[in-house]
Amino acid sequence: MAIYDYSFKAQDGSDISMADYKGKVLLIVNTATGCGFTPQYEDLQDIYDAFHEKGLEILDFPCNQFGEQAPGTDEEIHTFCKGRFGITFPQFSKIDVNGENASPIFKYLVENSKFEGFGMSPAGLAMKAVAKMHDSDYKNNSAIKWNFTKFLISRDGKILARFEPTVSMEKVREAVEAAL
Secondary structure (H helix, E strand, O other): OOHHHOEEEOOOOOEEEHHHHOOOEEEEEEEOOOOOOOOHHHHHHHHHHHHHHHOEEEEEEEEOOOOOOOOOOHHHHHHHHHHHHOOOOOEOOOEEOOOOOEOHHHHHHHHOOOOOOOOOOHHHHHHHHHHHHHOOOHHHOOOOOOOOOEEEEOOOOOEEEEEOOOOOHHHHHHHHHHHO
């Protein structure tokens, strides 16, 4: 299967097809409202503002699997994100990204990308400790490790890059710009 063969739920429960995004560069993100990485919403909005007119879509999937940091209903999460960070990119229904209830789109992304590590920054070192507590073999599998993991998808549906939450948002921005 290709990425465009999948669908997911909008906040109102309606089905959305990935095929609706053919020809766009996509940044697919699992997010949370109560996470140390939540301020990345501001950077994501800046990237969206800069590149949406050139063909970028950011697809935001709230996920409560990591430290239960995305509590609340879809509407409460959206109200928070819009009010606090002014997001205007699409935000969808809360999902799981790992495990037996994982969204098929995230199963596809995980199966077709590789975990590249958290880096050596203070946040990266902290994430290594957190990941190891949850999965002693975290380095050797492609499961999503935490909130704000990002996948960059080309206009023709190929996974160009996977960014762990500790990757600088400037590096994400540069990759998005190059993909456009």
